[in-house]
Amino acid sequence: MTERIPCVREGCDHVILPATAAKTGGYCMPCKQEMEREAHQRYIEANRRDVDLYEGITDAVQILKIMYEPRTYDELIRYVPYKNSMEQVYLSLSTEQQHEMKQYAMELIRSDDEDTGKDILLYLVCYHDLPLTAENPELLEREIVYPGVLFKSASGDMRDHLLQRVNTDEENRNHILIMLAYIGDEVVVQHFWQWKQSPPDWASRLYVAPERYTLQAGWELTEEGQRRELFITPSYSLYETGESNVAGRERENLDGAPISLLVPSSTHCPWCSNPFISLMNLQVKHPALHSVYWKFSHLDVQTCLVCSSYSVVHMEMDATGNPIWSRYNVKPDGFDDIDVEEMSVDVLGIGSSTLEVGSLVGEGERAEGAREQEQRRLFHIASEPRQPFHGSEWAMEPSISQVGGHPGWVQDADYPVCPACSATMKAIGQLDGEMIQENGEGVYYMFACEPCQMTAVSYQQS
Ligand SMILES: [Zn+2]
Ligand SMILES: [Zn+2]
Ligand SMILES: [Zn+2]
Known part of the structure; x- marks a missing residue:
């Protein structure tokens, strides 16, 4: 039996065969490999160079094309990211540049990079409301039927074609109904109304009634067969001051209020005893709320972040417009089995301990630490509105x-029903989970019923 000898690397207690030692210079295999890895790493660090593909390029279309270009991986190259996000670059496009990008997207679609082409079209539609009227027939021809918002500006001919096709195209019926919902003109509204009055044969093969598809595009049929909008406009971006991820035009408008x-x-929440959080408290006279009927000077959307992630949480207003827990709130099935007392949502920069302090404590008495924490985060509302569909494609x-x-x-459209009057509540805003909590996920959605002066908050995550 050959006697094994210790590895020569300091701190290693492996023993190896003399034959191995002869090959490796006395090192065990793990040590040898580790040293080779380290040497390789040193080589990369010494020889890696930064490559700035955007250097000297100022045309936004060129910048976007570079962003979409596939990169070959090379460990000796570190690509310098562009100084602005893709969203910011899109927002900076002039009308002419938007058309240039649209042409580019169609070329990609024709040359088999359908996914990138579709993404570009989606940004142009959502961020700029660019109509794809001329492109819609080709998209349909190529069986690009999703996302339906791409068809929101389809022509009357295209609409009529889709209204015919929905009767026969079993495979794409779901998508066609959503496309029609986005078109949503008077003719479409009439058809959805007819389908509601007397469901067509194919209706029984859908998961939901045909008229429920209109919710995906943000509207519903009234009892009289009219179109009723389910979200308020205009749309204003909400962002944290000092955040680097502020979109283009908005960054220039950091003077936003x-x-x-x-x-x-x-x-505190009667279900879990966590303090309520005001997700948003906005003066009713702000232009963002010009279409909202609210009796009080402020629209204060409060909720329990823990409970609203399980179930819709409704709030009513007291005589002075302060939110109070609604008597209509109903615990979801199985809620009592969840140990909610153990749960809290640590709102970034506030922390649950500060939440206990609450805002009842007078400024003078407030602990130094708590004041610092509360002053840590500042939020702004953009000074200019953005397109109504800007934030609509979560993915x-x-x-x-x-x-x-x-x-x-994040999932299917899910507008809560007002528990007091049974009307569908209108979406009035939303907050990114990332803004609320470190590593936060999902989205908190805010709703209002104007006749009842009630708010609601729900939550979705992937
Ligand atoms: Zn070793
Ligand atoms: Zn709660
Ligand atoms: Zn109501």
């Missing part, structure tokens, strides 16, 4: 937080 977001309340990672605008549903 400060807004009160994510402020803890002095009252495209737009800046999500907004007041007004079509919701960015």
Whole structure:
């Protein structure tokens, strides 16, 4: 039996065969490999160079094309990211540049890079409301039937074609109904109304009634067969001051007004005893709320962040417009089995300990630490509105937080029903989970019923 000898590397207690030692210079295999890895790493660090593909390029279209270009991986190259996000570059496009990007997208679609082409079209539609009227027939021809928002500006001919095709195209019926919902003109509204009155044969093969598809595009049929909008406009981006991820035009408008977001309340949730949080407290006279009928000077959307992630949480207003827990709130099935007392949502920069302090404590008595914590975060509302569908495609990672605008549903559209009057509540805004909590996920959605002066908050995550 050959006697094993210790590895020569300091701190290693492996023993190896003399034959191995002869090959490795006395090192065990793990040590040898580790040393080779380290040497390789040193080589890369010494020889890696930064490559700035954007150097000297100022044309936004060129910049976007470079962003979409596939990169070959090379460990000796570190690509310098562009100084602005893709969203910011899109927002900076002139009308002419938007058309240039549209042509580019169609070329990609024709040359088999359908996914990139579709993404580009989606950004152009959501961020600029660019009509794809001329492109819609070709998209349909190529069986690009999703996302339906791409068809929102389809021609009357295309609409009529889709209204015919929905009867026969079993495979794409779901998508066609959503496309029609986005078109949503008077003719479409009439058809959805007819389908509601007397469901067509194919209706029984859908998961939901045909008229429920209109919710995906942000509207519903009234009892009289009219179109009723389910989200308020205009849409204003909400962002944290000092955040690097502020979209283009909005960054230039950092003078946008400060807004009160994510402020803890002095009252506590009766289900889990966490303090309520005011997700958004906005003066009703702000242009973002010009279409909202609200009796009080402020629209204060409070909720329990823990409980609203399980179930819709409704709030009513007291005589002075302060939110109070609604008598209509119903615990979801199985809620009592969840140990909610153990749960809290640590709102970034506030922390649950500060939440306990609450805002009832007078300024003078407030602990130094708590004051510092509360002053840590500042939020702004953009000074200019953005497109109503800007934040609507969650998967495209737009800046999500907004007041007004079509919701960015993570899952299917899900507008709560007002428990007092049974009307569908209108979406009034949404906050990105990332804004609320470190590593936060999902989206908190805010709703209002104007006749009842009630608010609601729900939550979706992937
Ligand atoms: Zn070793
Ligand atoms: Zn709660
Ligand atoms: Zn109501």
